[in-house]
Amino acid sequence: MIKGAYDGITVLDFTQGVAGPHATMLLALHGADVIKIEPPxxxxxRALGEIKGDHCAHSVAFNRGKRSIALDLKSADGKAVVNKVMAKANVVIESFRPGVISRLGFGYEDAKKVNPKVVYCSVSGFGQTGPYSKRPTVDGLIQAFSGMMVMNRLPDGTPWRQGMIAVDVTTGLYTFQALAPALMRQLRFGEGSYIDSSLMKAAAAYQGAKLMEWVFSNGTPPPLYMPAGSYKTANGYIMVSAMRPHHFKALFELIGRNDIANDPELQGHEARIRNAPRIIKALQETMPSKTTEEWIALLQPKEVFCERVNNYTDYLDHPHVKESGAIDWIEQDGFGRMPVANIPGLPPASQHEAQQHAPHTGENGADILKELGYSANEIDAIFARGGVQAPTILAKAAD
Incomplete structure (x- = not known):
């Protein structure tokens, strides 16, 4: 087994939801020991969408490779356990509302006292400062706040929310990339640091080019090029993209619309954008005359960019997806056999199935306590007092 880049790194993970857990999962999949602190x-x-046992698809997708201990952060035992982990952690990451973690006694200043070199990261909706810093929010609200819904508007102008938690997932990626150089500074120079990561900033970073376009177009950004869009065919939809002049001409010649291909008013980039309604109308009139597969067979050999609009079943069953190893199927106990998207830069999930396990609530509590130096009798007493929750399996066995 190839060593992970973060083998030997300990992460104290207070995060919940998707954004923070996504970042810490990436650390775990690269070898870090991520100790996930959960409330009892x-x-x-774990409750985003359909639930099976104590998991949903999102909790499995973004918590693989971690270890979980469930505890009450206000209890004496819970505080003692967290302080022991904090003292040795390379990274501490939290996603409470700004100010909450400090009131609990585990903020950045608290962490620095016992661990001066710690990399400390806070993930929140609007960031740690500013008039909206303590404002509650979720992914969809940040899509609205950041302009993303306007960028993604329907043809009639209605702002539209993306159908997945795009900002949360993106925030996880940006947070992971912020942690990577911070860990490098820690390991090379012995420096600690504080990272303020937020959904609001991540949404802006993701849309950086669109923000620029909006300003220099006075709020009316044009299409990148024309045509580019999906069109109904006889049996589904096809996405076509014809940015370059020869692609544009070839597309409309191949579909039998020489009137568009040879129109003198459509022979330049700006002219095509200016006359977009005519181009779109021609495609809407013509594409339903053949199936998606017939159009692809006609267009792709001439290097006209086009692709079938798939659903997720189409994608998972596609021979290219299978042969390229984009997806592995992993069994998650209590949840079932699920597809795992292999992450660029990491070995396939099938090569390290144990690392793909998403822990149940408090599943690793006994092991974590033992590693922190607690004896078997002390662990039994801690579980009995209830500040730290016994793993469900142990609780059932005790019954």
């Missing part, structure tokens, strides 16, 4: 009832991210 579990991370609220």
């Amino acid at each position: 009832e579990g991370d609220w991210g």
Whole structure:
């Protein structure tokens, strides 16, 4: 087994939901020991959508490779356990509302006292400062706040929310990339640091080019090029993209619309954008005359960019997806056999199935306590007092 880049790194993970857990999962999949601190009832991210046992698809997708201990952060035992982990952690990451973690006694200043070199990261909706810093929010609200819904508007102008938690997932990626150089500074120079990561900033970074376009177009950004869009065919939809002049001409010649291909008013980039309604109308009139597969067979050999609009079943069953190893199927106990998207830069999930396991609430509590130096009798007493929750399996066995 190839060593992970973060083998030997300990992460104290207070995060819940998707954004923070996504970042810490990436650390775990690269080898870090991520100790997930959950409340006794579990991370609220375990209840996003359909639930099976104590997991949903999102909690499995963004918590693989971690270890979980469930505890009450206000209890004496819970505080003692967290302080022991904090003292040795390379990274501490939290996603409470700004100010909450400090009131609990585990903020950045608290961490620095016992661990001066710690990399400390806070993930929030609007960031740690500013008039909206303590404002509650979720992914969809940040899509609205950041302009993303306007960028993604329907043809009639209605702002539209993306159908997945795009900002949360993106925030996880940006947070992971912020942690990577911070860890490098820690390991090379012995420096600690503080990272303020937020959904609001991540949404802006993701849309950086669109923000620029909006300003220099006075709020009316044009299409990048024309045509580019999906069109109904006889049996589904096809996406076509014809940015370059020869692609544009070839597309409309091949579909039998020489009137568009040879129109003198459509022979330049700006002219095509200016006359977009005519181009779109021609495609809407013509594409339903053949199936998606017939159009692809006609267009792709001439290097006209086009692709079938798939659903997720189409994608998972596609021979290219299978042969390229984009997806592995992993069994998650209590949840079933699920597809795992292999992450660029990491070995396939099938090569390290144990690392793909998403822990149940508090599943690793006994092991974590033992590693922190607690004896078997002390662990039994801690579980009995209830500040730290016994793993469900142990609780059932005790019954």
